[in-house]
Amino acid sequence: QVQLVESGGGLVQAGGSLRLSCAASGSIYGSNFMRWYRQTPGKQRELVADITSGGSTYYADSVKGRFTISRDNAKNTVYLQMNSLKPEDTAVYYCALYYGGASFWGQGTQVTVSS
Secondary structure, eight states: OOEEEEEOOEEEETTOOEEEEEEEESOOOSOEEEEEEEEOTTSOOEEEEEEETTOOEEEOTTTTTTEEEEEETTTTEEEEEEOSOOGGGOEEEEEEEEETTEEEEOOOEEEEEEO
16 A cells, blocks of 8 residues: 655745655555645645656746756655745645556645735
């Protein structure tokens, strides 16, 4: 059974930085990709960034140039470095692992950016 544990959320002022981590435990073999999503109350979950096991990345336009997704395959961990944070980045951030035809989700971590 694969489990994901997120960490690194918190409260930061606008213009500040945070680094989220998501560690996957369990047996993971072969190709996979990991994603960061975010969600605010009353809105649909939004894909923020994506990274394949080969290192290819995707970013939503709203975070391009400010956020960086990376991963350590040896540790089955994905990171989201968030710089130049804005109040509109406030949300619960979730990581997800897509592997073997299934998806696995973390519990979410709150990021709050004050103006």
